[in-house]
Amino acid sequence: MDRVTAFFDRMQGIADDPDALDFTFGNPHEMALPGLTDAMRAQLEPRSVDWYAYKSNERPAQEAAAAGLSRELALEFEPDDIAMTQGAFGAIALALALVADAGDEIVIPVPGWFCYEPMLLAANLVPVTAALDPADFSLDIDAIARAITPRTRVVIVNSPSNPTGRVFPKQTWDELADVLERASRAHGRRIWLLSDEPYRRIRFDGIGFASPVGSYPWTMIDYSYGKVLLAPGQRLGYLALSPLLPASDRDVLRSAFMPVQLAIGWGFPNALMQYSVPALESVSIDMAELTRKRDRLYGALSDAGYTLTRPEGTFYLWGEAPGGDAQAYCDDLAAQGVHLMPGTIFDRPEHFRVSLTATMDMIDRALPALVAAARTP
Ligand SMILES: Cc1ncc(COP(=O)(O)O)c(C=O)c1O
Missing domain, CATH: 3.90.1150.10 (Aspartate Aminotransferase, domain 1)
Known part of the structure; x- marks a missing residue:
């Protein structure tokens, strides 16, 4: 810290x-x-008295985000499974507040984004590091397996990865899913996977993208528009539940979105940014x-x-x-x-x-x- x-x-x-x-x-x-400023300008003038009233998860924003995710990941995301947030920061905070209790252990990659640790400490959670493979910074599944204990609640992964620029293949996620499923059963406690994907659209040389959401149903994706728009000051992102999540877990989390977002400090993007999402989905x-x-x-x-x-x-x-x-x-x-x-x-x-x-x-x-x-x- x-x-x-x-x-x-x-x-x-x-x-x-x-x-x-x-x-x-x-x-x-x-x-x-210009695509960013045009999108915001088009929404600036109020069209109703409540244009700038308190906004929670705005339906057109959820729909546009779900459609974009479905196209990119070839899975059918539903608008109700999307919580609009203030960037990936807000989505990570929401994910942790949804599933983790004080004292729970959260596994994070090293080297990895330097804000995981302070965010976890501020939420009274315990960071547990799992080193990436030092040879090529690929995900070391055995290191994650070793980091898991009966107190583990969430494993955070990040691809494309900050700071290394590595992108992980589907096989990595299949192997990780196997480890998480076995550990969840062994400890009698579900381990969640948080896939931190703010750089999902920032890839070189036509390299493909696989999200662990297709390999492990208890995955949540956090996303930020701040990277693809190169405008991190306009706080906009979302948390998405896996379409593969069993209905019982999905219903609990869907209905928890609103109260938990309120409780973490009205964790929604501002009205203007939410109105801009349908246009911004195609800006890069x-x-x-x-x-x-x-x-x-x-x-x-x-x-x-x-x-x-x-x-x-x-x-x-x-x-x-x-x-x-x-x-x-x-x-x-x-x-x-x-x-x-x-x-x-x-x-x-x-x-x-x-x-x-x-x-x-x-x-x-x-x-x-x-x-x-x-x-x-
Ligand atoms: C890996 C990773 N996750 C999350 C974030 C947070 O993104 P944002 O500031 O757009 O919320 C960043 C920002 O640098 C990041 O690098």
Whole structure:
């Protein structure tokens, strides 16, 4: 937690420096997509007196999200199985509030998104880490099996994965489903799977996507429109229940959506964003341009001698810090105005993460320092 706070403090300094080459967060560095602003503008003028009244799960938003999910995952999602949330953050908080009790253990991947841990601690839940395979950052099913105890309530998985950019195949989910089913039976307590999929539509080279929702019925998907729109400040996302979930569990969770969303602090997106969902379902950043940036950075840094994981998806390039001390490596680059995210924040102090959401111009300006740093002893 301290390392996350320390990094956010440092971020303020980067934000205050207009010349900083900022490759830290998956933030926009160009003007917002016209498709986003058009969609919001089209909904801005009130059409009724209650246009900006309290909104819960707006039907057209649920319908558009369910239709999009059904198309993408080839399973029939129903609008009632979708809870609209303030991004993936809101959907993760909702999922935990729906199924976990204080003191329950939640298994999280490492390296993985650095906000799982603080979110779990704030919800009085116990994070239990399961390392990804260090060779290629694929999901280590045995590590998850070892992390499961009688107190385990949820296993969180993330594909496409932050920070490694890996995308996991269906076979991985089938194997995981087998482990979760056996452990649930052995402990007499259902283990839920939370599939954190905010980067589901951010994939390279036509690589396919498999969600564990098709392999394990007790799966919930959290999603964010913040990535595909590159507008994480407009908080919009959803939590979706698996269409394969047995009716008894589904009915309980469906009827819990509204009261639990209220209880966690009116956890719905604002009215304007909900009205915009049908139009936003088909809006996306330019994936061809993101691919060019991935190729430019990956190619130039590989040629310079870096050991990198080639991103299959997400906004991120993950690599080993020359010299093995990512904090020192990132500090050195920061002194030259190039800001990367040190792996310390992901519990991997020998690695670093580069965000591909920087512009091509920023990449070109940063490359000389990055290439030179490859030779640092
Ligand atoms: C893996 C992962 N999950 C969830 C989130 C939260 O997404 P949002 O801020 O759009 O809610 C992020 C954001 O970076 C993420 O990387």
